[in-house]
Amino acid sequence: MVSRVIPVEPFDLVIFGGTGDLARRKILPGLFRRYLSGQMTPESRIIGAARSEMDAEGFRQMVADAIQEFGGAEKSEKKAIAEFLARLDYVAIDAKGEGGWAQLAGLMRDGVVRAFYFSVAPSLFGDLAERLHLHRIANSESRIVVEKPFGRDLESAKALNAVLATHFDETQIYRIDHYLGKETVQNLMAVRFGNVLFEPLWNNHYVDHIQITVAETVGVGGRGAYYDKSGAMRDMVQNHLMQLLCLIAMEPPSKFEADEVRNEKLKVIRALQNVDHHHIVRGQYDADGSSPSYRDDAENPRSFTESFIAMRCHINNWRWAGVPFYLRTGKKMKARSSEIAVVFKDLGHSIFEGDEARHRNILAIRLQPNEGIDLQVTIKEPGPGGMRLIDVPLDMTFSEALGDDAEDVTDAYERLIMDVIRGNQTLFMRGDEVEAAWAWTDPLINDWERRNDVPKLYDQGSAGPDDALMLMHRDGRRWRDIKG
Ligand code: NAD
Numbered sequence: 001m002v003s004r005v006i007p008v009e010p011f012d013l014v015i016f017g018g019t020g021d022l023a024r025r026k027i028l029p030g031l032f033r034r035y036l037s038g039q040m041t042p043e044s045r046i047i048g049a050a051r052s053e054m055d056a057e058g059f060r061q062m063v064a065d066a067i068q069e070f071g072g073a074e075k076s077e078k079k080a081i082a083e084f085l086a087r088l089d090y091v092a093i094d095a096k097g098e099g100g101w102a103q104l105a106g107l108m109r110d111g112v113v114r115a116f117y118f119s120v121a122p123s124l125f126g127d128l129a130e131r132l133h134l135h136r137i138a139n140s141e142s143r144i145v146v147e148k149p150f151g152r153d154l155e156s157a158k159a160l161n162a163v164l165a166t167h168f169d170e171t172q173i174y175r176i177d178h179y180l181g182k183e184t185v186q187n188l189m190a191v192r193f194g195n196v197l198f199e200p201l202w203n204n205h206y207v208d209h210i211q212i213t214v215a216e217t218v219g220v221g222g223r224g225a226y227y228d229k230s231g232a233m234r235d236m237v238q239n240h241l242m243q244l245l246c247l248i249a250m251e252p253p254s255k256f257e258a259d260e261v262r263n264e265k266l267k268v269i270r271a272l273q274n275v276d277h278h279h280i281v282r283g284q285y286d287a288d289g290s291s292p293s294y295r296d297d298a299e300n301p302r303s304f305t306e307s308f309i310a311m312r313c314h315i316n317n318w319r320w321a322g323v324p325f326y327l328r329t330g331k332k333m334k335a336r337s338s339e340i341a342v343v344f345k346d347l348g349h350s351i352f353e354g355d356e357a358r359h360r361n362i363l364a365i366r367l368q369p370n371e372g373i374d375l376q377v378t379i380k381e382p383g384p385g386g387m388r389l390i391d392v393p394l395d396m397t398f399s400e401a402l403g404d405d406a407e408d409v410t411d412a413y414e415r416l417i418m419d420v421i422r423g424n425q426t427l428f429m430r431g432d433e434v435e436a437a438w439a440w441t442d443p444l445i446n447d448w449e450r451r452n453d454v455p456k457l458y459d460q461g462s463a464g465p466d467d468a469l470m471l472m473h474r475d476g477r478r479w480r481d482i483k484g
Helices: 023-036 056-070 075-085 101-108 122-134 156-168 183-194 222-225 233-250 256-268 402-407 412-422 429-449 466-473
Strands: 011-016 045-050 090-092 112-117 145-148 173-175 208-217 280-285 310-314 325-330 336-343 360-370 374-380 389-397 456-458
Touching: 011 023, 011 056, 011 173, 011 389, 023 045, 023 056, 045 101, 045 374, 056 075, 056 090, 090 101, 090 325, 112 122, 112 412, 122 156, 122 374, 145 412, 156 310, 156 429, 173 412, 173 429, 173 456, 183 233, 208 233, 233 256, 233 325, 233 374, 233 429, 256 429, 280 466, 310 374, 310 466, 325 466
Parallel strands: 011 045, 011 112, 045 090, 112 145, 145 173, 208 325, 280 456
Antiparallel strands: 208 336, 280 310, 310 325, 336 360, 360 374, 374 389
């Protein structure tokens, strides 16, 4: 199976924060891979812009190193690397200063797509937006890409939206949530809306509950002090998990087009019920031998910030009335694993005598590792032992299904950057979506802050605190195993 690569229009992409961690690990190696695939054509250029004083040659060397380290570059690609590097330039710019802007303006070309990636702290968004206009570098056709965190509550998110709206129209703003760029997440929409099989069952008549898990094995490590100001709710639930929840729960849009999809996602967020604190479990990982505890990592012995959260949510609409959505995410968990599981209801009646087991169909959408989808179905156990039933997965692991093309399962960042150039906002969050998400999480966070809620300790390498298991047990349900 060979996937078709359609080249995007020539572009000038300016990466503010072009020397930072995100640019070196994701954005620049991703662009290199798009160049290798032919999607980024030789007419395009990338301009790094950051505070560091360096020249274009220094930037090229930095990018060459980043490609070696994070881009999977082989020696045989030397020529391609040299060609790619020739498309790079660099300007030293302080977002808050006046130097460098005239030079940047001089580098921009007419007749190509102009895009500006704000890979810097959100506190600089306003300065960048203002100066891009002041120096006439951005025009009404330009696009800007902004990173999470998009605010830390509704008020700050509104302020950021207002700052960007002063200079850019909503159709020019691309708020990245890289979970939306994952192959499986898009496949979720293809499975739901491209097959006749699933949509008729996608409601409270057939679905018992839905579980969304995003588990990481890493702790907060070197960024503990920064993380301690946010926590799992702000860092993961408000954006990634809620976006996944929206895609799984939304009504079919009338067409697969940016605002149609985003309108439906927004309706889901607005229909989310407030969550009682009895249905929220917050945790912090404990020390384990020489491995420090969350509070040690955060350098805050009195921290009440959560490195784990599990919660039960409900969506107030006809389709999902009575169906719980269980969300869980945490650090230092037993495996790195992200999945969405749609657990269907039990059979109303079994015709098979002596079959007391509970057979359930489960559709599991794996985001990592081994992106893919599997459907648990019940079959007869092979052999002459009579009519005994077992549950087996019908597994579609993309790397197997795609064969030699598996490596072409494009990284989320690459795909999203190409969407920016194509002007396709479907997989980006709209301003009102982000605000609605904060409007839902703010009262929950305010409530536990007001109650001085102390997170429960959990063992490193576990599935979180016991209370999280109880959250499901109380409802007669259980979490799926976290498997790497
Ligand atoms: P970083 O600290 O590694 O890099 C910051 C970059 O911004 C550097 O290039 C620096 O030179 C530049 N910079 C700082 N102050 C500047 C100024 N006044 N003017 C111009 N440039 C300036 O940060 P990062 O990890 O690359 O993150 C960048 C943004 O992306 C942040 O908002 C972060 O929250 C977000 N983000 C990062 C990751 C990640 O994996 N690193 C993931 C998601 C979101």
